[in-house]
Amino acid sequence: GENVEQHPSTLSVQEGDSAVIKCTYSDSASNYFPWYKQELGKRPQLIIDIRSNVGEKKDQRIAVTLNKTAKHFSLHITETQPEDSAVYFCAAGNTDKLIFGTGTRLQVFP
Amino acid sequence: GAGVSQSPSNKVTEKGKDVELRCDPISGHTALYWYRQRLGQGLEFLIYFQGNSAPDKSGLPSDRFSAERTGESVSTLTIQRTQQEDSAVYLCASSLLAGGPTGELFFGEGSRLTVL
Numbered sequence: 001g002e003n004v005e006q007h008p009s010t011l012s013v014q015e016g017d018s019a020v021i022k023c024t025y026s027d028s029a030s031n032y033f034p035w036y037k038q039e040l041g042k043r044p045q046l047i048i049d050i051r052s053n054v055g056e057k058k059d060q061r062i063a064v065t066l067n068k069t070a071k072h073f074s075l076h077i078t079e080t081q082p083e084d085s086a087v088y089f090c091a092a093g094n095t096d097k098l099i100f101g102t103g104t105r106l107q108v109f110p
Numbered sequence: 111g112a113g114v115s116q117s118p119s120n121k122v123t124e125k126g127k128d129v130e131l132r133c134d135p136i137s138g139h140t141a142l143y144w145y146r147q148r149l150g151q152g153l154e155f156l157i158y159f160q161g162n163s164a165p166d167k168s169g170l171p172s173d174r175f176s177a178e179r180t181g182e183s184v185s186t187l188t189i190q191r192t193q194q195e196d197s198a199v200y201l202c203a204s205s206l207l208a209g210g211p212t213g214e215l216f217f218g219e220g221s222r223l224t225v226l
Contacts, residue, residue, distance in 0.1 A: 001168060006152075032213050043201070043217040044153070089153060097143065097166055098215065102152035 002027040004092050006101030013080050014109055021104045023090035024072040030092040033066060033073045036100075039086045047088075048075070080108045116202050116218035123192055124226050131187045131221045135204030142179055143205075143215065144187050146171075148198045156200075159185065192225045199223070 034049035155169035179185040203215040
């Protein structure tokens with residue numbers, strides 16, 4: 001089955017800096033790669049996703065890149081703000097179940 | 111309803127007791143997932159239902175765990191003979207179609223289970 005690894009587990013940045021979170025997956029059949037943000041005490045919410053027919057997708061300060069050959073994908077947050085502080089989860093799947101990574105706790109210091 | 115609803119929101123039980131957790135997905139969502147999240151940890155896949163297909167139970171940690179779903183409606187997750195390591199937040203999520211054109215998972219608030 002699918003296995004998703006996520007790094008780093010914690011990430012601290014200064015406000016205004018960029019943050020990058022990386023994930024690798026094992027199942028070459030996976031074709032859907034979403035990212036979820038979970039604020040403290042709240043439910044995870046989708047922030048961006050990418051499908052295997054696309055190499056990069058951007059939404060304002062957030063971008064995701066996908067390398068299907070290497071089976072890894074990354075989340076890039078530019079101009080970080082304190083409200084970006086949360087736990088971020090990557091996931092991989094297809095028309096089947098989604099398997100999540102172990103999460104990255106991002107702290108943005110003012 | 112407007113979102114995924116889970117009950118109870120909090121459950122404290124004694125070791126060895128059975129518990130039942132309930133999830134009401136968003137109406138029309140064919141896919142339903144259960145995940146377990148231990149304190150400060152990631153989302154551990156438990157079980158996945160897709161329409162009338164046989165559920166994918168590959169994530170259930172032991173035979174003490176079982177789940178049911180009637181059609182495309184309510185699902186219940188049952189944990190028998192609870193152990194302290196079962197303490198976690200159990201999250202339910204639903205989706206129009208897993209990985210399909212609208213693959214977004216909508217999560218409930220979770221059921222926090224504490225086994226004493």
